[in-house]
Amino acid sequence: MEFWKVDSFDGIVVAAYNRPPMNYMEGGGIGELKELIRSWDDPKVRVAIITGNVPDKYITHYSVEELVNSGGDLEQLRKWAPDLIYPYHQLLQSITTLDIPVIAAMSGDTMGCGLELSLNCDIRIAQRGNYVIGFPEVALGILTGTGSQLLARTIGHGRALDFMLRSRTVSPEGALELGIVNELADDARARAIEVAQMLVHQSPVSLAAAKRSVVRGANLPIAEGLRIEAEEWLKTIVTEIAFEKMRDYVATPYADRNDWVRKNGAHPAKGMATGS
Numbered sequence: 469m470e471f472w473k474v475d476s477f478d479g480i481v482v483a484a485y486n487r488p489p490m491n492y493m494e495g496g497g498i499g500e501l502k503e504l505i506r507s508w509d510d511p512k513v514r515v516a517i518i519t520g521n522v523p524d525k526y527i528t529h530y531s532v533e534e535l536v537n538s539g540g541d542l543e544q545l546r547k548w549a550p551d552l553i554y555p556y557h558q559l560l561q562s563i564t565t566l567d568i569p570v571i572a573a574m575s576g577d578t579m580g581c582g583l584e585l586s587l588n589c590d591i592r593i594a595q596r597g598n599y600v601i602g603f604p605e606v607a608l609g610i611l612t613g614t615g616s617q618l619l620a621r622t623i624g625h626g627r628a629l630d631f632m633l634r635s636r637t638v639s640p641e642g643a644l645e646l647g648i649v650n651e652l653a654d655d656a657r658a659r660a661i662e663v664a665q666m667l668v669h670q671s672p673v674s675l676a677a678a679k680r681s682v683v684r685g686a687n688l689p690i691a692e693g694l695r696i697e698a699e700e701w702l703k704t705i706v707t708e709i710a711f712e713k714m715r716d717y718v719a720t721p722y723a724d725r726n727d728w729v730r731k732n733g734a735h736p737a738k739g740m741a742t743g744s
Contacts, residue, residue, distance in 0.1 A: 471497035472504060473521050479514035480664045481507075482657070484521035491525035493581050494534055498559065505562050508570075514672060515664035516566070518589060519573035519657045524599055526572075526656075529580030532608065556613050563588040564683050567676035569667050573660035574649065579604055579637065580612070583648075587618035590679060591663065594640040594649040595656035601648060602637030621687075623647045644742060651741040659737070666734035671709045677701065 471494070475482045483504050485491060508516045520526040539545055563570050563585075572586035574594040578601045586592050594601065603619070605612050612632070620628040623646050630636070631646075643649045653659035667675065677700035685693035704710055713732070720728045736744040 469500050469503075471500045474504070476513075478665070479512065479668045480517065480661065481513055481515075482517045482519065482661065484519045484657075485527050486521035488522045491520050491522040491528050491577075492531035492533075493527050493529065494531050498556070502559055502562075505559070505566070508566055508568060511672075513568060514668045515569050515571065517571045517573050517657070517660045517664060518585065519660065520575045522576070524576035524597060526574045526576050526578040527582030527585060528577040529582055529604065535610075553613055560584060560588045560614055567679065568672075569664075569675060569679065571660045571663060573656040574601065574640075575656045577601075580615075584613055584615045584618060587615070587622060587648075591651070591660075592649040593651045593653050593656050593660050593663070594643055596640055596652055596654055599640070600637035601640065601643045602635070603632055604635050604637065606632060607635035619648075647742070651736045651744075653737070653740060663734050669732075670734070671704065671707060671713070673707050674704050674710065677704050 471485060471487060473484045473486050475484075481504075483501075485493070485497060487494065487497060507513070569591060570589045572589035572592045574582075574586055574592060576595065576597065577599045578586060578594075580603060583601060583603060603612055603615050605615070616628065616632055619631060622628075623631070627646060638646065638648070640649065640652055644652055651659070681693075681697045681700050685696035688696070717725065717728055738744055
């Protein structure tokens, strides 16, 4: 691939965007990402990680140069702009409908479509450093592609509206405080791989069920959401791996069971996440 460097090992795929020096997303990168996401719908892929391959850059934002170059004829742009935005929605939503965990390892500047991409991922790990996370679109006279909806669902209506209207950018620590990211790390890629290795040892049925319950059920009326959760629970309870894990838990002394959960889960590093 021209835009992405991809490594695969032990059921984990790491896709690193590589467009130096600024790591701006371009149309070609979007096209290759679509191919990548399709390839992750494979039983051999247990966890996917999206990160940046340029130092101090995750995906800075979409190339404004590319957008400016497309705007010479505004009448033509009005005609074909829908062919840009609606497929982009479908692309990002295809991440949320994958039955595997997808981790954003935010390794540097993360704005615009880079943040939108991250908000569609299931776990967001931000690298400590002197860079920014945010949505500059309103300052540029445009609007996010999916960011308004995703951010409001992540941090709440009031905070999201303030963030969008003022074209705010924040530090990794600020993003953690707001709830935009889940965890901080000294090396986002390395930490994402650690988390992925822990998730690979979970039941794939249980992981998929948890993701479907939240993604498909959380925005529905409570009765419908509970129905989805019940359907997913029924899939997990009849698996051998569930009984293997539950038998191991039951065999653990009472005093050690909290440690068992921490050892067998994928908990954040101490002090690196809210509530850790």
